[in-house]
Amino acid sequence: MATYPRYLAYLGLTFLGLLGLVVTINYQVDPYLIHQWDSPLLQRLTIAQQKIVPWGKTYAAYRYQPDLVFIGSSRTEIGLPTELPQFADQRVLNLAISGASLKDAINMLRHTSYFHRPRMVVWGLDYGWLFGLQGGNSDFAEELIATSDLYPVKRFLLNLKRAASWTQTVETWKILLGTNTRQCLPILASRGHKSDECLKIIMADEGGTAFAFDKIINQGDPSAVPQDTAGTLAALDQVTQDYCRQGVALRFFLSPVHALAELSYWQDVLPAHEQWKRDLVTIFDQRRQEGCDIRFRDFTGFNRITTEPVPQVTGKDEMRYYWEYSHYSAEAGKEILETLLPASPPPVDTGFGVDLTGATIDQHLQNFRRQRGEYCASHPWETRNLPACQRSAAEDGSGSGSGSGSGSGSGSERVSESP
Amino acid sequence: MVFSSFNFLFLFLPVTLIGFFLLGRRDEHWAASWLLLASLAFYVSWNPAYLPILAISIVGNYLAYQRIQQVAEAHKRLWLILAVTGNLLLLGYFKYANFFIRSVNDLTGAGLHPLDVLLPIGISFFSFTQIAFLVDARHGRAADVGLWRYALFASYFPYIVAGPVLNHKDLLPQFADRRNYAFSAENLTVGLSLFTFGLAKKLLIADNLVPVVDAGLSGDDPQLLAAWIGILAYSFQLYFDFSGYSDMAIGVSRMLGFQIPFNFDSPYKSTNVSEFWTRWHISLSRFLRNYLYIPLGGNRHGQFNRYRNLMLTMLLGGLWHGSNWTFVIWGGLHGLYLCVQHGWQTWRGEGRPAPTRGVRFFSQVLTFLAVLLAWVFFRSPDLGSALEVLRGLVGLNGLAVNPAIGPSELAMVALGAFIAFLMPNTNQIVLYVGNRFPDAQAAFSLIRVQWRPTLGWALAMGTLLVIGLLNLDKTAEFIYAQF
Structure with a gap:
């Protein structure tokens, strides 16, 4: 029998030895790629639905120190590509994260700015519960945000702590044994943009684009309205002031969900939704008057992208601009970037989006309401279960029966709008 | 900060242990003070806003303890009643006020607004621990103790969040024994194994x-x-x-x-259920038995009073767990089980073979x-x-x-x-x-x-x-x- 001190020594050695071994291996293999940049590990195939992405993105921001950043929710993460020809000589990073609330987006911006002030920020905004200072992505812990020059040390310790986990150990073993799921390149391989390759796998797992649209056509998908909008607007006001003072160009946009989602999400809260847009315009106009390089463009509504015919109508499995009703593709994202990055709006109507200012907002909202009615009327089959359309028809007396009957396969009409 | 967290395991616990043993080699009072400081820091880590409540509870109970020690025998009871009432009011306000309001609203439709209160962590544990101390002090069964050591006893971090419900007889004599402040490889080893x-x-x-x-x-x-x-x-x-x-x-x-x-x-x-309560949450069972069931009369005044006391004890034991009727029913069920068990045993009589x-x-x-x-x-x-x-x-x-x-x-x-x-x-x-x-x-x-x-x-x-x-x-x- 050992004495108590000897027992403690044995136990301590066992504990430290085993823990050290596990943590070292997990840290080296880094199954979730939480601390990789410019690393060959970023070429290792992984599961399409990557886990704890905020860890990897915050690390990438610290290492890469991008000039042009995209922030927002999964719509921005999936929609805005980073590997366009015009970005060839720029350090571009998509720092949007799935489920990010506005608070998360602000935190991500502050985090990346701690190391290097970006030249421009492209910021995808969403109405609904994401426009809030609570909730958001549960993996995006406050501790991941840089607040001091000791961040590299803190981050190293956090990475070590994260490596001391059973789930990482299991994933590490799978990688070492070659039994892990290898579907597509990790998100950081495409500088934070979730690649089409991964999205195709995810969509196949989820049942496909048509399946997703079945839901909204048959049931609708009303979304939660934002809480404490005033507080969130105040936070947005503050952050735009901060960055404008630093000379950072800001490009805000409203993510173009599909027209059917637009009708379904906000069917009961259209006046509040409109007021929200007006409030945003007030903030951004104020910044512009202060000399800030800022633009705000609304890509939502009923335009040539958002009214793309759904698979149920076209008979095709996929859509050009949408993965499903809430998430647009990089094809739409390219157009967003092309129209949004310049200092001024395009001189001609692109049929996709309107720059919102105090001068354009009223007309835009009027057009929005009119086009909503027109869309409902021209797409009676797709919108038959959406109360917003039924109400819209009752309001304007147009009636859903006057449409073109796209349920019979005629497709949707392009509804353009003027800025 | 919970026990099962990195902060506790790799920071709080090692620092507390090392500081405690280093100071303990020099002077046990320093070590005790260090432990008190660590206990308060542990409590604050849950929510700093709770600290004043804990502090008020400790100081208030200690002052009451002093009065009970000092006043004439005829007045001790009054001071005990005041102190226990104070504890129950504190517990009642933070834990049961909204339950009361909800119940009144449900019964009468009065539409009273709930209070905006946050339940301080461990309030049930530190309140009961101190009530037991005061009751024993009233009966001359509590050891003399100074404020700092009393504060350590009442805020002792291993128990304060979720028990066990401490009894001063278990812990205060150990705090008073200077030998316990010396490092012991055996204690560390056994403790680590249990942990x-x-x-x-x-x-x-x-x-x-x-x-x-x-x-x-x-x-x-x-x-x-x-x-x-x-x-x-x-x-x-x-x-x-x-x-x-x-x-x-x-x-x-x-x-x-x-x-x-x-x-x-x-x-x-x-x-049987009686045995269950000698094996489940033993510290609470002991508290309920010694400070509720027995003072109510226990089994000393006939069968009816015994069953009444059992039911009351278990109903209040249920309510202790939370401000919800479900806990009351849970306690009531256990009270009923105990009554049935004792009734059965009485009916069968004693002296039966194993x-x-x-x-x-x-x-x-x-x-x-x-x-x-x-x-x-x-x-x-x-x-x-x-x-x-x-x-x-x-x-x-x-x-x-x-x-x-x-x-x-x-x-x-x-x-x-x-x-x-x-x-x-x-x-x-x-x-x-x-x-x-x-x-x-x-x-x-x-x-x-x-x-x-x-x-x-x-x-x-x-x-x-x-x-x-x-x-x-x-x-x-x-x-x-x-x-």
């Missing part, structure tokens, strides 16, 4: 039962099999969660050199089923949910099993049952010799395992600690921390 077992019970068993409980009970209208699997899983989750926490608390205290009585002793091996193995087995199954039934109310957020589960348990919602419950979920329940029913408990493995709570009987065990400071045990415990540590990132909240 490791507790961590493993919490993280490897209790937390892995959470999805089974959710799959079985959380949906609307749970069906027969799902409801039974769910409530079985919950009974084991609760046991391993709370007894795991208690083991950690006792282990941490033992590392420091202070022994807290154990709180669980294989309760599901009990053959029960056969078959009878004991039947008694154990019956006791477990009774306890299981009461857990339905204990877990449910409201009476409607509890009744839905009860409907499910008798098959009124259908017979199917939730598809989320697969072989691995069933295996977890089976593992919990195997350990709870057939394996030795941590007291038997680590603490069986030299424990300070000798009332409990040795529980049945299929095998005999005795921890020893050997190489084999060191390897096993080191490995178990690492496995526990690797599961820290997905730990769920301790159930009893909410009480």
Whole structure:
């Protein structure tokens, strides 16, 4: 029998030895790629639905120190590509994260700015519960945000702590044994943009684009309205002031969900939704008057992208601009970037989006309401279960029966709008 | 900061231990002060806003204790009543005011607005611990103690969040003994072993039962099999969660050199409900017996009063757990069980031969089923949910099993049952010799395992600690921390 001190020594050695071994291996293999940049590990195939992405993105921001950043929710993460020809000589990073609330987006911006002030920020905004200072992505812990020059040390310790986990150990073993799921390149391989390759796998797992649209056509998908909008607007006001003072160009946009989602999400809260847009315009106009390089463009509504015919109508499995009703593709994202990055709006109507200012907002909202009615009327089959359309028809007396009957396969009409 | 966190394990605990032993070599008063400071820091880590409440409670109770010591015999009772009332008002305001308002609203439709109060962590534990101290002080059964040592006793970090409910007789004499401030490899080793077992019970068993409980009970209208699997899983989750926490608390205290009585002793091996309460949450049972049941008259004034006292004690014991009628019903059920048991024993008379193995087995199954039934109310957020589960348990919602419950979920329940029913408990493995709570009987065990400071045990415990540590990132909240 050992004495108590000897027992403690044995136990301590066992504990430290085993823990050290596990943590070292997990840290080296880094199954979730939480601390990789410019690393060959970023070429290792992984599961399409990557886990704890905020860890990897915050690390990438610290290492890469991008000039042009995209922030927002999964719509921005999936929609805005980073590997366009015009970005060839720029350090571009998509720092949007799935489920990010506005608070998360602000935190991500502050985090990346701690190391290097970006030249421009492209910021995808969403109405609904994401426009809030609570909730958001549960993996995006406050501790991941840089607040001091000791961040590299803190981050190293956090990475070590994260490596001391059973789930990482299991994933590490799978990688070492070659039994892990290898579907597509990790998100950081495409500088934070979730690649089409991964999205195709995810969509196949989820049942496909048509399946997703079945839901909204048959049931609708009303979304939660934002809480404490005033507080969130105040936070947005503050952050735009901060960055404008630093000379950072800001490009805000409203993510173009599909027209059917637009009708379904906000069917009961259209006046509040409109007021929200007006409030945003007030903030951004104020910044512009202060000399800030800022633009705000609304890509939502009923335009040539958002009214793309759904698979149920076209008979095709996929859509050009949408993965499903809430998430647009990089094809739409390219157009967003092309129209949004310049200092001024395009001189001609692109049929996709309107720059919102105090001068354009009223007309835009009027057009929005009119086009909503027109869309409902021209797409009676797709919108038959959406109360917003039924109400819209009752309001304007147009009636859903006057449409073109796209349920019979005629497709949707392009509804353009003027800025 | 919970015990099962990196901050506690790699920062708070090592710093506290090292500081305590270094100061203890120099002067035990410094070490005690260090421990008090650590306890307050631990408490503040939950929410700094709670600290004034704890401080008021400690200082107020200490002043009352001094008055009780100083005043003439005729006035001691008055001061005790004042102090106990103060504690109950504090507890009542933070824990029961909204319950009262809700109940009034439900009964009368008065539409009273609930108070905007946050329940201070551990208020039930530090209030009861101090009430017991004052009651004993009134009867001259409490040792003399200064404010700082009293504050350490009342805020002692191993117990303050979720117990065990401390008794001053267990701890204050140990705080007064300077030998306990010296480093002891034995205490550290035994404490670490207990802590490791507790961590493993919490993280490897209790937390892995959470999805089974959710799959079985959380949906609307749970069906027969799902409801039974769910409530079985919950009974084991609760046991391993709370007894795991208690083991950690006792282990941490033992590392420091202070022994807290154990709180669980294989309760599901009990053959009657009375025995169950000598094995489940032992420190609370002891408190309720000594400071409620016996003062109410206990069994001294006839059968009717005995049953009344049992019911009152268990109803209030249920209410202690939380401000919800479900807890009252849970306590009431246990009170009823105890009355039935005592009535049965009275009717059968004394002097009967010892029960056969078959009878004991039947008694154990019956006791477990009774306890299981009461857990339905204990877990449910409201009476409607509890009744839905009860409907499910008798098959009124259908017979199917939730598809989320697969072989691995069933295996977890089976593992919990195997350990709870057939394996030795941590007291038997680590603490069986030299424990300070000798009332409990040795529980049945299929095998005999005795921890020893050997190489084999060191390897096993080191490995178990690492496995526990690797599961820290997905730990769920301790159930009893909410009480």
